Amino acid sequence: MKTPRHVRLLFTLLPLSLAAAQAQKTTLVVSGFGIAQDKIEKNIAKPFEAVCGCNVVFEVGNNADRLAKLTARKANPNVDVVLLADYFAKQASNQGLFEKLDTAQLSNYGKLYDFARDPLKDGTAVAFTVYSVSIVYRTDKITKPITSWKDLWRPELAGKVALPNITTTQGPPTVWLVNRAYGGKDSDASAAFGQLGKLKVLTYYNQSSQVTSLFAQDEIWAAPVGRFAWGGLLNTKKPLAWARLSDGQAGLVNVASVVKGSKNVALAHKFIDFMLSTPVQTAQALDLVDSPVNKQVKLPAAVANQLTVGVSQVAGLRFMDTSYVLTNRDNWIQRWNREVVK
Known part of the structure; x- marks a missing residue:
């Protein structure tokens, strides 16, 4: 029995259609530290991809090298979200490398400790860990x-x-x-x-x-x-x-910012908001990757003792x-x- 021509054509075009759909997926590029990257993929990247229908790609390295790359590509950035230690981020902000954050797009903003809401004091970053x-x-x-x-x-x-x-x-x-x-x-x-x-x-x-x-x-x-x-x-x-x-x-805090000139500003805000959510902050803490800045995170004592967690601990810190x-x-x-x- 011969397969009808229109069915054969459908099976021929199906892989091409799937490839085209894949190609149309937005790619969000995140500049990060590269520490505990397997946990970050598990707790942040893969779950966010499932929510956004996009691809998340990390470029990793130390603060100084990544700041240098951002500076070199200021006119034509290839990164959407950057994660940096606070004073490296302040250097980048002073160079005009960050967008102003629209906190109205951050549904988890109100859950943050005060020190995490505007750590650079210029509206360009939020802290995601302390x-x-x-x-x-x-x-x-x-x-x-x-x-x-x-x-x-x-x-x-x-x-x-x-x-x-x-x-x-x-x-x-x-x-x-x-x-x-x-x-x-x-x-x-x-x-x-x-x-x-x-x-x-x-x-x-x-x-x-x-x-x-x-x-x-x-x-x-x-x-x-x-x-x-x-x-x-x-x-x-x-x-x-x-x-x-x-x-x-x-x-000290590590902060998240949207890179000036990003073509995915709205998606970048969604990614940062996802990082600040209670489930993600909890998962990162349970894996001992990051101490949470979300006040709603509750942890077992055995985990909390290994991190910087809770109002009393945070209140005792001296921030430069x-x-x-x-x-x-x-x-x-x-x-x-x-x-x-x-």
């Missing part, structure tokens, strides 16, 4: 708990400390809080650089994975660390504690103004290289 910076230490090596930034200078810690490099996101808040601990004023960080130059440091790290390895190999006993690394540090099975510092823990960081960053890098690393 983390603290404090000191992690070995409780079997340091019997008296660390309770101050000054405790890094204890004699028994000589040569057993790792510091974040000044060009990392943890570097500037470490300088800032050490300066305050030693009585310095924000207008002059000499107290911090004077003390940091005397500190006997094993190494200066650029990535949190380096700190994890150093603790795992018993090479260091203490280090200033971002809370996002806490889960990995616990996996070393070493007896570690997160210091509750009387002179303060720094609070992004403009303050940018004003001082170049000078601090020069002083760091001259007075600390030597």
Whole structure:
């Protein structure tokens, strides 16, 4: 029995029609960190694709490299949404690389902590995660708990400390809080650089994975660390504690913005709103990827203890103004290289 010609033609055209439908799908390009990307695909990218009927493609890298790419392509951007640490985002905003956010398109905006709603103070970003910076230490090596930034200078810690490099996101808040601990004023960080130059440091790290390895190999006993690394540090099975510092823990945020010139501004807003939703923020927290900025997220105590979560924890953080960081960053890098690393 011969297949009718019109049926044969239908089967011939069907793959072409499906391919055309695929080709017509909008692609949203997101510039991100590349950390825990498998979890981000599971919790954010794939579920959003199912909702929007679009494709989500991530371009990943560190803050500095991705900011440089955004700057280079300012006239013809190939990214729609960018995720950056707050003061890298402030640099981008100052260069006119971001659209103003239309918060009316963000249905989850009202669920955010106040600090997350306009972290750059110019209407171009929302925070999607928060983390603290404090000191992690070995409780079997340091019997008296660390309770101050000054405790890094204890004699028994000589040569057993790792510091974040000044060009990392943890570097500037470490300088800032050490300066305050030693009585310095924000207008002059000499107290911090004077003390940091005397500190006997094993190494200066650029990535949190380096700190994890150093603790795992018993090479260091203490280090200033971002809370996002806490889960990995616990996996070393070493007896570690997160210091509750009387002179303060720094609070930092990572932010989401729509790139100026994006051809998918409305879709970019939908993606950011999706990231801020209670289910997504909960899923990211349960996987220990990000601490939530959505106040409606509820977590088991065992999970919450590994993150920066809750009104009481957030209220105890000290946030640096992004403009303050940018004003001082170049000078601090020069002083760091001259007075600390030597």
